[in-house]
Amino acid sequence: MSAPDEQICTLISPLDMHIHFREGAMLRTVAPLSARDFAGGVIMPNLVPPVDNLERLLRYRAEIEAAISGMGFTPYMTLFFRAYSEAELRAVRPHIIGVKLYPAGVTTHSEAGVQNIRDAEPTLEIMEDLGIPLLVHGETSGFVLDREREFLPIYAHLARRFPRLTIVMEHITTREAVALLDEYPNLYATITLHHLQITLDDVAGGLLQPHLFCKPIAKRPEDRAALLRAALAPHPKVMFGSDSAPHPVSAKEAAACAAGVFSAPVALPLLVEIFAQHDALDRLQAFISDNAQRIYGVTPPHKKVILQRKPWTVPQRYGDVTPYYAGRTVEWQVVQTML
Ligand code: NCD
Numbered sequence: 001m002s003a004p005d006e007q008i009c010t011l012i013s014p015l016d017m018h019i020h021f022r023e024g025a026m027l028r029t030v031a032p033l034s035a036r037d038f039a040g041g042v043i044m045p046n047l048v049p050p051v052d053n054l055e056r057l058l059r060y061r062a063e064i065e066a067a068i069s070g071m072g073f074t075p076y077m078t079l080f081f082r083a084y085s086e087a088e089l090r091a092v093r094p095h096i097i098g099v100k101l102y103p104a105g106v107t108t109h110s111e112a113g114v115q116n117i118r119d120a121e122p123t124l125e126i127m128e129d130l131g132i133p134l135l136v137h138g139e140t141s142g143f144v145l146d147r148e149r150e151f152l153p154i155y156a157h158l159a160r161r162f163p164r165l166t167i168v169m170e171h172i173t174t175r176e177a178v179a180l181l182d183e184y185p186n187l188y189a190t191i192t193l194h195h196l197q198i199t200l201d202d203v204a205g206g207l208l209q210p211h212l213f214c215k216p217i218a219k220r221p222e223d224r225a226a227l228l229r230a231a232l233a234p235h236p237k238v239m240f241g242s243d244s245a246p247h248p249v250s251a252k253e254a255a256a257c258a259a260g261v262f263s264a265p266v267a268l269p270l271l272v273e274i275f276a277q278h279d280a281l282d283r284l285q286a287f288i289s290d291n292a293q294r295i296y297g298v299t300p301p302h303k304k305v306i307l308q309r310k311p312w313t314v315p316q317r318y319g320d321v322t323p324y325y326a327g328r329t330v331e332w333q334v335v336q337t338m339l
């Protein structure tokens, strides 16, 4: 029998530093699920068309705010990378936490992304001068298991070429990416929940699991182990970012399955479960909020989130989206939030 205090976990202002909220009915379904458990999150700009100008960004933020009003959640907005002028970036800067760069065609709605990283450099120079962080989907278009590893020299090049630019390697999946954090002072990373738990075997080792298919694809057990070590420490340069990426069931359970794992409704309880299993609950606050606040220099709303060890079964659907862990038992649940 464990002591009563081992059944409760209190977190202050948890943050999800990489989320896809989409628009319209999907946004209204998924955004409140993040806003319920988190005090803020970084909202990805890969809409169709992308969020690549101030007017679209402000309209998108208003749509998000309407869906989560009063829930104590700050949407930290991002702009989709393209060649921007200094005037454009100066105007948008007070409204964004960073600019998200997608190499063209590597993931969902990234067709408008960057063709050649050299072409990005004039804009990156302005971002460095203005102190705007760069968030990167770091994959090449090479062999699927090698895409992140092949991109690491580009991260290294950017980190050297723009030493004052804060660069966030989004959703890292390899042990080599973890190691790169210690090579360059201006490199940081987000780590998802699912990459702490699954490998390629879980996706494609048995019957194909479309709801675990995402970009970057889950890798080898050694990679997962390195990510878990970095999260549990936590490495001071890593932050939690779920990469929760909802797609309708019809797009996932299809001959051409869309990439994305929808983890928003289970993210916080499962992270508590993982940290509890490793006897590391006292280190979750840094991974889930404090590191991100320090790295980005943000102060989210004060939100006390109390979880209790109290098993529940994850629903099969939220709207027309199948969540991560659908039908499975999660040991912990949020029992109270206080603003
Ligand atoms: C994301 C999406 O669906 O928008 N998909 C994914 O597999 N992670 C895009 C992304 O972050 O790559």
Ligand code: ZN
Pocket (backbone or CB within 6 Å): 018, 019, 020, 044, 243, 245
């Ligand atoms: Zn993403």
